[in-house]
Amino acid sequence: MLEVRELSMRFGGLLAVDQVSLDVQEHEIVSIIGPNGAGKTTVFNCMSGFYKPTGGKILFGDKEIQGTPDYKISRLGLVRTFQHVRLFNRMTVVENLLVAQHRHLNTNLLAGLFKTPGYRKKEQKSLDRAAYWLKRVGLLDLANRDAGNLAYGQQRRLEIARCMVTEPKLLMLDEPAAGLNPAETRELNQLIISLKEDYNVSVVLIEHDMSLVMEISDRINVINQGRPLAKGTPDEIRHNDDVIKAYLGEA
Amino acid sequence: MLDAYFLQQLINGLTIGSAYALIAIGYTMVYGIIGMINFAHGEIYMIGAYTALIAITGLAALGVAFLPIVLLVALICAVIVSSSAGWAVERIAYRPVRGRHRLIPLISAIGMSIFLQNYVHLAQGSRNMGFPLLIEGGFRFGAEGDFQTSISYIQITIFITTLICMAGLSWFIAKSRTGRACRAVSQDLGMSSLLGIDTNRIIAATFVIGAALAAVAGLLLGMYYGSIDPLFGFIAGLKAFTAAVLGGIGSIPGAMLGGLILGVSESMTSGYLSGEYKDVVSFGLLILILLFKPTGLLGKPEVEKI
Numbered sequence: 001m002l003e004v005r006e007l008s009m010r011f012g013g014l015l016a017v018d019q020v021s022l023d024v025q026e027h028e029i030v031s032i033i034g035p036n037g038a039g040k041t042t043v044f045n046c047m048s049g050f051y052k053p054t055g056g057k058i059l060f061g062d063k064e065i066q067g068t069p070d071y072k073i074s075r076l077g078l079v080r081t082f083q084h085v086r087l088f089n090r091m092t093v094v095e096n097l098l099v100a101q102h103r104h105l106n107t108n109l110l111a112g113l114f115k116t117p118g119y120r121k122k123e124q125k126s127l128d129r130a131a132y133w134l135k136r137v138g139l140l141d142l143a144n145r146d147a148g149n150l151a152y153g154q155q156r157r158l159e160i161a162r163c164m165v166t167e168p169k170l171l172m173l174d175e176p177a178a179g180l181n182p183a184e185t186r187e188l189n190q191l192i193i194s195l196k197e198d199y200n201v202s203v204v205l206i207e208h209d210m211s212l213v214m215e216i217s218d219r220i221n222v223i224n225q226g227r228p229l230a231k232g233t234p235d236e237i238r239h240n241d242d243v244i245k246a247y248l249g250e251a
Numbered sequence: 252m253l254d255a256y257f258l259q260q261l262i263n264g265l266t267i268g269s270a271y272a273l274i275a276i277g278y279t280m281v282y283g284i285i286g287m288i289n290f291a292h293g294e295i296y297m298i299g300a301y302t303a304l305i306a307i308t309g310l311a312a313l314g315v316a317f318l319p320i321v322l323l324v325a326l327i328c329a330v331i332v333s334s335s336a337g338w339a340v341e342r343i344a345y346r347p348v349r350g351r352h353r354l355i356p357l358i359s360a361i362g363m364s365i366f367l368q369n370y371v372h373l374a375q376g377s378r379n380m381g382f383p384l385l386i387e388g389g390f391r392f393g394a395e396g397d398f399q400t401s402i403s404y405i406q407i408t409i410f411i412t413t414l415i416c417m418a419g420l421s422w423f424i425a426k427s428r429t430g431r432a433c434r435a436v437s438q439d440l441g442m443s444s445l446l447g448i449d450t451n452r453i454i455a456a457t458f459v460i461g462a463a464l465a466a467v468a469g470l471l472l473g474m475y476y477g478s479i480d481p482l483f484g485f486i487a488g489l490k491a492f493t494a495a496v497l498g499g500i501g502s503i504p505g506a507m508l509g510g511l512i513l514g515v516s517e518s519m520t521s522g523y524l525s526g527e528y529k530d531v532v533s534f535g536l537l538i539l540i541l542l543f544k545p546t547g548l549l550g551k552p553e554v555e556k557i
């Protein structure tokens with residue numbers, strides 16, 4: 001469903017991403033790994049419309065999306081998170097989920113002012129969806145708390161819930177386990193697998209936590225210094241000599 | 252303490268202060284969402300006053316004299332024209348240079364302000380124009396022969412209209428879908444965009460809302476002062492800006508509070524000291540607040556993002 005073909009991104013004299021290709025099929029979790037500074041997040045930023053790539057193509061379905069503004073890409077069903085939690089801290093937990101459904105509530109201002117039945121119905125539907133996901137990630141009791149006051153692990157889960165209420169086809173998670181303790185990481189594992197199994201969402205994952213990557217990925221792409229190094233199943237990657245060299249240094 | 256003279260100054264202050272607050276909302280909302288001051292906002296308010304006057308004159312020529320109709324039509328015309336002007340300011344002076352150095356939109360907005368001012372000079376002439384009061388009369392109380400406190404109907408109208416507008420705006424920001432999106436965009440523009448909110452539309456909406464409220468203030472203060480000229484927006488814009496900073500720029504309750512404090516302190520100065528000192532006091536207040544509490548009364552200190 002997503003195909004990245006020979007993607008390149010140059011910042012002045014620095015070639016941050018050089019001819020990286022990868023693809024994601026439906027019902028699949030694909031990871032991007034590599035040492036720090038390898039260009040993983042830059043690939044993400046190109047895919048989500050943050051950067052306009054200087055070379056290559058990104059196909060979502062059969063549509064070329066490189067250089068499309070980010071809000072249009074997210075409307076196609078390609079939603080991402082960031083390394084740092086970016087919630088609306090001064091809004092409540094449930095408001096964070098409602099505002100993410102803004103585009104689904106495509107009603108005009110007058111309908112809102114007069115609370116027409118159609119408007120109420122849509123508003124109710126988005127509330128129901130928000131409540132469902134809050135329950136799913138275990139935050140329903142905290143629905144009216146300000147998002148900024150949640151514990152870090154809760155904020156991470158709320159972020160994923162906020163992506164899910166937009167009903168994405170493909171979810172891009174940038175280091176979702178960063179800063180989580182082992183128990184929280186295990187919970188996150190379960191959640192990501194469930195997104196794929198129960199909600200039929202494909203996931204692209206950037207992660208440093210190898211236990212997480214190896215456990216849940218269907219396929220892994222390794223990038224080193226902006227260039228593709230290897231790709232394959234977790235088992236293949238684990239035994240790939242190039243990957244071992246890049247991570248451990250040459251012996 | 253609560254003698255008739257003091258009460259009179261308080262009433263005058265609250266009237267003018269609530270109108271300042273209406274204009275200040277425009278400054279504070281735009282600042283809250285894009286972190287910049289809309290320097291053409293005073294002109295938007297002036298245009299609102301002119302449009303209302305034109306509508307009132309036109310209706311009089313047509314022989315329409317029923318007061319509620321006249322006021323309503325004048326209000327609607329002023330709101331429509333000012334909102335369009337507010338939208339145009341965003342589209343022409345802000346959107347093309349968004350994301351550039353902060354000085355650039357500042358200068359393009361000042362350019363827009365000069366343009367609008369001079370356009371009105373050309374189209375309407377530079378002389379003062381009389382603005383009919385429309386809502387005449389009022390209450391008087393206090394003993395005969397003593398100082399009598401008076402509240403005119405126009406003062407009551409200004410105060411009540413402002414209250415209605417503020418209540419409506421607070422509801423809109425807190426409860427409506429667009430209001431929710433406004434708050435989201437003001438907290439994190441990039442993330443809002445990623446979640447599929449059309450941020451350009453939301454930014455334009457804040458300019459339009461601020462302009463509509465300024466138009467309401469234009470009609471009300473036009474009637475209250477009794478005359479308008481093309482520079483009418485300049486000093487009012489500065490005062491409203493002061494009110495917004497005083498209350499804490501970016502905070503809507505702050506703009507309301509700042510407007511009222513500024514209005515009351517001005518009228519107290521005119522009442523007890525001299526009318527000539529009133530601008531000294533209001534801008535002195537601005538300097539003091541910037542020196543000792545730069546975030547304003549209700550503003551939150553900017554937290555450095557990590």
